[in-house]
Amino acid sequence: MFLAERAWSQSASLKSDDLYQKKKHHIARRLNKAVHHAEQLSTLLESENISSDIGTRLEARVYKANLAGQSAFERKRWQTALKEYSIAKIISEALLSKADESARSIYKEASSAVDPGLRYCGYQLQLPAHGDTVTLARTHLSQDPTLTALLKEFAPEILETPRGSTAVTGITSIQWRSRTATLEHPEIVVSLLKVQDSQTAFDERTATFDLSVTERAAAMDDILNAWAEAEDSVRRVIDEGVNTSQDKEQKLQIVLTYVGFHFIATRVQRDVLLIKDLERKRGVKMTVLKDLVKLHDSVIQVDAKFFKG
DSSP: OHHHHHHHHHHHHHHTSTTGGGGHHHHHHHHHHHHHHHHHHHHHHTSTTSOOOHHHHHHHHHHHHHHHHHHHHHTTOHHHHHHHHHHHHHHHHHHHHHOOHHHHHHHHHHHHHHHHHHHHHHHHTTOOOOSSHHHHHHHTOOOOHHHHHHHHHHOGGGGSOOTTOOOOOOOSEEEETTEEEEOOOHHHHHHHHHHHHHHHHHHHHHHHSOOOHHHHHHHHHHHHHHHHHHHHHHHHHHHHOTTOOHHHHHHHHHHHHHHHHHHHHHHHHHHHHHHHHHHTTTTSOHHHHHHHHHHHHHHHHHHHHHSOO
16 A cells, blocks of 8 residues: 555656656556555455455555546546546445544545546546436446445445436536527536536435524535635636637636626525524624624625626
8 A cells, every 4th residue: 555655646746747748658657556556455455365344445445446547537548537436436435324423524535536537537428417426426337246245235325326316417508698608628517517516415405404594504605615616617727728719718708707606696695594594683692793794794795796787
């Protein structure tokens, strides 16, 4: 495992270097080396000579699949990367479902880290979008008898497709005030799909549970964060597009306005929700009044910025 980590960290260091384009071949070789060591570790843990529990074997498989996914992704072998990332996603979710509080954050982070790669591969392969990345991964999970047996023994429910789960429409363009802008940059598509996932998760959660105002506002924060990430993605594309044509630049500006507006609109909805809750507590504490003023001020500033004239 130490050898795998060493090879991976070297590839990551090279990738962050300013001479990344000239070192791509070396990066790929170091990633391949990391995958090789990770495969040896996984094979060793699954041998009859080693007495390792299922959780440890699954963790080794996640590690191997993640590195293999990165290696294939670097080579633009989207189908292979999708398969490996799907393995990493499903196993991470299985481990997360059985984890105690001390380990949940680790598995949750591991699971979330796979999502951008999964989405990007799906986009490159022009696959129909799914409601979430777990469904996408489950659909493209390789038919490995050993892995299937491990998952069935550890967390069989992870292989079952939930009732009522449906695919959602992919995103190829956005419409903003009678203008249509096609989406030509995969990173923007991936970020908007994440917004879609967050909104779907919010709708399902609020329809299933009777959430308090605080819980509903916290759930809306996930949507806000997704919109903020989408805005960052669009800005990066604009900043990097030195030789972008005027038509493409205009489309990107439309997308940026669209994303910025929906971020603000979602924030206003969240603030109004909190305002209504605080108004019921008016006169209880001075801190409540201060919070109320802050929220009103936030909404007024948005109104002045986006809706004047």
